[in-house]
Amino acid sequence: MRTGALVDRDGSIAWMGLPRFDSKAHFTSILGTEKHGLWRIGPVGPDGATPAADRRRYLDDTLILESVWTTEAGTVRVLDFMPTTGDAAQLVRIVQGVAGRVAMRSVLRARxxxxRTTPQLVFGGRRVSARLDEGRFWLDADVHLGARGDDLLSEFAVSEGEQVAFTLSWQPDQTTPPPLPAPAALLRQTTDFWTTWASHCTHTGARRDEVIRSLIVLKALTYEPTGAMVAAPSVSLPEEIGGTRNWSYVYCWLRDSAFAAEVLAEFGYRQEVQDWIGWLTTVIGDDFDNLQIMYGVGGERDLAEEELGWLPGHAGSRPVRIGNGAAGQLQLDVFGEVVCALYKAQQHYPDLAPAVAPLITGLVRCVEKLWREPDEGIWEIRGPRRHFVHSKVMAWAALDRAVRFTEAGHMDGPLEHWRVLRDEIHRDVCEKGYDPQRNTFTQYYGSTELDAAVLHALLSGFLPADDKRAIGTIEAVQRDLSIKGGYLLRYRTSDDGPGVDGLTGHEGTFLIGLGWQTVCLRRIGRTDEAEILTDALLHARNDVGLLSEEWDPHAEQQLGNFPQAFSHTAALLVLAAAPTAVEQDSAEVAVP
Structure with missing residues (x-):
């Protein structure tokens, strides 16, 4: 809830920035080679290298990662976690002997x-520090820390019952060291925090473990000091291996965070929703006309996109980008998605109405002025602006929720004007965004292409589930955009130069699209298909239950930034739409 670290199967921290999600990274090997920084802890293999762990898991309902190695000499495990106490980021790594006696090595290579830069290490017994781009890190260990060139090296052995801890702490002050850590106490506190937090989940359906894992991911991606939720803790992980569709996601998108807030409200997490509303109120203020579609976790607006030429990229996928040029785009759908989330939050927690009302009013005023404009849409195209059907439907949704909110007496507004405008947008979409010959809504006005985003548009209530146009669109998207295993492309990319998104190359299937499709199928009564696709979505998780942005069903490979809030939101939408255990039992009893 400050920053994120990606842990590879060989015990390497392959990505981590300090002190925040969107800070410069100091372990960057996932986007290059080992020379770009990592921190590996693991047993010394026969060839001197560290092998991949034999198994990994998160401990129960926590974000504490356990990696276990079984060697000829014995068994050892490493626990990796970030404490949930204190005001600054920390990473604790505890090595525990399970059986026998295992030779271990820790190599910390900060860059x-x-x-790009090698910091100077300052030694003080078992405490070492180094100056970063922001502040300073301090490493404390239970064993001797030595230097090997510019690396920190520790070689030691653990026997059954023995434990060795390493704690990396960040401090804003360059001269004042942090208090000496107590790793065992931090482990207990972190365990208690996550298990208590998970116990507040109100889910009564099946697959509770999957629900809790995705909820924990959303909580972990929340920057606690402000309530902002980042889209992912990584940058520039490719949507196509060797391709150029590589973007930074370490920022708070209004859309992504709205989706996350909706599902957190659905599963009983009021405080997180309230914190998000507070962050939203702070970053927007009264200046709705200058609203951005994304911000830094502290509300920063300047997110200039840059290319880091010295990094070869993950699996040779260049360029590596930081910042995000989409911050300056017009994405009309964002207004609707935020209004829908605010409306849903108030439905779950009625006393939030006073905080929600001014935000809904300000956002809807923007929709009144902007809805006729073309935009870059939900997929943040880099090509010409279009009249995207999904964007128009979400403009309708913003008006629809404002009307309902006003009718319920929660705020004052020009009710009749909003009703008329809502109906006008509805007619506009049905006349210009619908193809009667094929019985489907299209990607944008005047096009023949399809887009998985229209499935999300249908989930807004734009049409009844049994409307032939809704059913036709669900079937057309499934027919045209599904590939192996039922996974769904967001739209068709082009083999002949830039497509509608202005980009070359291809990409994997978008997991949030699969989530929308699954919920749509359940709503129109095709529950058997929905169950199959639910299994497909959960199949795309890695060995510890995490989802990336995309999935390549041919290579059985995760693609895009990781772990991705969008995808975990999709999993939660799907699991929330599934029958509860009581409903499932009733249905099974009713079968003749």
């Missing part, structure tokens, strides 16, 4: 500025 500041995304792998």
């Amino acid at each position: 500041t500025g995304y792998g």
Whole structure:
């Protein structure tokens, strides 16, 4: 809830920035090579290298990662976690002997500025520090820390019952060291925090473990000091291996965070929703006309996109980008998605109405002025603006929720004007965004292409579930955009130069699209298909239950930034739409 670390199967921290999600990374090997920074802890293999762990898991309902190695000499495990106490980021790594006696090695290679600069190490017994781009890190260990060139090296052995801890702490002050850590106490506190937090989940359906894992991911991606939720803790992980569709997601998108807030409200997490509303109120203020579609976790607006030429990219996928040029785009759908989330939050927690009302009013005023404009849409195209059907439907949704909110007496507004405008947008979409010959809504006005985003548009209530146009669209999207295993492309990319998104190359299937499709199928009564696709979505998780942005069903490979809030939101939408255990039992009893 400050920053994120990606842990590879060989015990390497392959990505981590300090002190925030959107800070410059100091372990960057996932976007290059080991020389760009990592921190590996693991047993010393026969060839001197560290092998991949034999098994990994998160401990129960926590974000504490356990990696276990079984060697000829014995068994050892490493626990990796970030404490949930204190005001600054920490990473604790505890090595525990399970059986026998295992030789271990810790190699910490810090490279500041995304792998570009080697910081000077300052030794003080078992405490070492180094200056970063922001502040300073301090490493404390239970064993001797030595230097090997510019690396920190520790070689030691653990026997059954023994434990060795390493704690990396960040401090804003360059001269004042942090208090000496107590790793065992931090482990207990972190365990208690996550298990208590998970116990508040109100889910009564099946697959509780999957629900809790995705909820924990959303909580972990929340920047606690402000309530902002980042889209992912990584940058530039490719949507196509060797391709150029590589973007930074370490920022708070209004859309993504609205989706996350909706499902958190659905599963009983009021405080997180309230914190998000507070963050939203702060970053927007009264200046709705200058609203951005994304911000830094502290509300920063300047997110200039840059390419880091010294990094070869993950699996050779260049360029590596930080910042995000989409911050300056017009994405009309964002207004509707935020209004829908605010409306849903108030439905779950009625006393939030006073905080929600001014936000809904300000956002709807923007929709009144902008809805006729073309935009870059939900997929943040880099090509010409279009009149995207999904964007128009979400403009309708913003008006629809404002009307309902006003009718319920929660705020004052020009009710009749909003009703008329809502109906006008509805007619506009049905006349210009619907293809009667094929009985489907299209990607944008005047096009023949299809887009998985229209499935999300249908979930807004734009049409009844049994409307032939809704059913036709669900079937057309499934027919045209599904590939192996039922996974769904967001739209068709082009083999002949830039497509509608202005980009070359291809991409994997978008997991949030699969989530929308699954819920749509359940709503129109095709529950058997929905169950199959639910299994497909959960199949795309890695060995510890995490989802990336995309999935390549041919290579059985995760693609895009990781772990992705969008995808975990999709999983939660799907699991929330599934029957509860009581409903399932009733249905099974009713079968003749």
